[in-house]
Amino acid sequence: MPNSHVSLLLDRVSLKTPNSAHYLLQDISFEVAAGACVGIVGASGAGKTSLLKVINRLSEVSQGKILFEGEDIHRIPVIALRRKITLLPQESKLLGMTVRQTLAYALTLRGIDRSIIEQRLQYWIEQLRLPGDWLDRTEVQLSVGQRQLVAIARALMIQPQVLLLDEPTSALDAGRGEFLIQFLRELAVRSSLTILMVNHQLELVEQFASQVLHLRQGQLIQNCSAQQVNWSELRQTLIDENTAIAEEWM
Amino acid sequence: MNQLIELDLVGMGFAVALMLLAIGLSAWQRLGLEWTLALATVRTIVQLIVVGYVLAIVFALNNPWAVLAVIGVMVCIATVVARNRISRKVPYVLPIVGGSILISTVFTLTYINLLVLRLEPWYEPQYLVPLAGILLGNAMNAAALAGERFVSTLNNSQLEIETHLSLGATPRQATQTYRREAIKAGLIPTLNSMMVVGVVTLPGIITGQLLGGVDPLNASLYQMLIMFILAITTLITTILLIQGIDRQFFTAAAQLKSF
Known part of the structure; x- marks a missing residue:
């Protein structure tokens, strides 16, 4: 019987590139408890983004299965699944809309009442401390970091049960990055939101994660609680992995 | 209304001469389009003659x-x-x-x-x-x-x-x-x-x-x-x-x- 406290369970999940035998993910198995903050680390090309994409079915697993709240994700209608498990891609796109329109977008698609949308919008911009004068700005009038914050607010507007974040702090200054990490951690505890975050800034992962997944060449080589991680050793391992990849590319 | 002037071979010869002029201009300006212009001219002539005959047959068959x-x-x-x-x-x-x-x-x-x-x-x-x-x-x-x-x-x-x-x-x-x-x-x-x-x-x-x-x-x-x-x-x-x-x-x- 599936454990009711388990939010996500991946069982021997593999992902191959189309028309090729190359594995982007190989034999990945792990469990995530509801409300957990999972930090995913690994060098470039380790399969971190691919892992996030199979969980909300932007990519289809080649083998293995993924359970969400004990149910195989293939049995959940895919659009409904993505409203429960929402992914934020690494590059934040406002989709040619103003900030106000993009924040409301996902709820507008579902025909949710304007007043409810407005209420949620005010709540999340306040929570994330987004200045009100951003609301009428377009993508080109915001910095990359500002777009990242808007994209996070947009995802939270949906009120998902699982949030998949791909490098959400990559363009934020140190202060904003730390604020966001702290905010997400508190949010996870407060509302049982499960968050899986890919992040190459290890000091932020250290502040954020209750569980750490370390990927290397598509394989899960470490899955442990944050307390069990030797952070300086992990930092050195990631530096070595990135150096090896950089040398391979040269 | 005047009736359509029928084009004869001499007139069409002068029309084709315009394409020779175009090829000459291309060569003079070094556009590299001489062969393309020649091919386009030949295709135009052949395709339109063929289509002219095909349509004549189709119109006649009715x-x-x-x-x-x-x-x-x-x-x-x-x-x-x-x-x-x-x-x-x-x-x-x-x-x-x-x-x-x-x-x-x-x-x-x-x-x-x-x-x-x-x-x-x-x-x-x-x-x-x-x-x-x-x-x-x-x-x-x-x-x-x-x-x-x-x-x-x-x-x-x-x-x-x-x-x-x-x-x-x-x-x-x-x-x-x-x-x-x-x-x-x-x-x-x-x-x-x-x-x-x-x-x-x-x-x-x-x-x-x-x-x-x-x-x-x-x-x-x-x-x-x-x-x-x-x-x-x-x-x-x-x-x-x-x-x-x-x-x-x-x-x-x-x-x-x-x-």
């Missing part, structure tokens, strides 16, 4: 199957040309293009045959063949423009589309903007020519009819009919085409594919 066969061949050629300009990689693109062009052309020809021209017999080649030709030529160009634009936009906007999908949009919702843009792109040449017809340009049909000695007012009415049927045909073609291509870009699980 048989519905002969008319349908000619239109069928034109549809096939328009389909292949448009497909080659869109993409060879997108699955089923040939039947999608062919189906879109065929459905829109058949719809328009049937409509004007029943309600506007009321041809007797319905397959009157003098009307049906040239009308099908002008519709197919425009439908082909609109399909190529819209299809090429749509395929390249989808391939270049993967991140945006996956962002839509991640937020719980259906594939149709995710590509709505791109579909509209592509359909507009296919329609713009027809709309532009409608805006300036008679003011800046005299299109082929009216020019041909005026040269053929037709009353200018009647020629204008025909041109009006042509503009209206071109607009509806290109619009139907591009809507069907874009819907068809759009479906090829997504799996049953609403995952974006790229080509």
Whole structure:
């Protein structure tokens, strides 16, 4: 019987590139408890983004299965699944809309009442401390970091049960990055939101994660609680992995 | 009205001489277009002589199957040309293009045959063949423009589309903007020519009819009919085409594919 406290369970999940035998993910198995903050680390090309994409079915697993709240994700209608498990891609796109329109977008698609949308919008911009004068700005009038914050607010507007974040702090200054990490951690505890975050800034992962997944060449080589991680050793391992990849590319 | 001046071989020889002049100008300016101009000239001569004879036979036969066969061949050629300009990689693109062009052309020809021209017999080649030709030529160009634009936009906007999908949009919702843009792109040449017809340009049909000695007012009415049927045909073609291509870009699980 599936454990009711388990939010996500991946069982021997593999992902191959189309028309090729190359594995982007190989034999990945792990469990995530509801409300957990999972930090995913690994060098470039380790399969971190691919892992996030199979969980909300932007990519289809080649083998293995993924359970969400004990149910195989293939049995959940895919659009409904993505409203429960929402992914934020690494590059934040406002989709040619103003900030106000993009924040409301996902709820507008579902025909949710304007007043409810407005209420949620005010709540999340306040929570994330987004200045009100951003609301009428377009993508080109915001910095990359500002777009990242808007994209996070947009995802939270949906009120998902699982949030998949791909490098959400990559363009934020140190202060904003730390604020966001702290905010997400508190949010996870407060509302049982499960968050899986890919992040190459290890000091932020250290502040954020209750569980750490370390990927290397598509394989899960470490899955442990944050307390069990030797952070300086992990930092050195990631530096070595990135150096090896950089040398391979040269 | 004066009758059409028949072109003789000497006159046509001087017409071909213009292309020799063009080749000479190309060589002088080092444009590197001499062979292309020569090939284009030869193809124009051969294709139009062949089509002249084929149409003469079809007009003489006055048989519905002969008319349908000619239109069928034109549809096939328009389909292949448009497909080659869109993409060879997108699955089923040939039947999608062919189906879109065929459905829109058949719809328009049937409509004007029943309600506007009321041809007797319905397959009157003098009307049906040239009308099908002008519709197919425009439908082909609109399909190529819209299809090429749509395929390249989808391939270049993967991140945006996956962002839509991640937020719980259906594939149709995710590509709505791109579909509209592509359909507009296919329609713009027809709309532009409608805006300036008679003011800046005299299109082929009216020019041909005026040269053929037709009353200018009647020629204008025909041109009006042509503009209206071109607009509806290109619009139907591009809507069907874009819907068809759009479906090829997504799996049953609403995952974006790229080509």
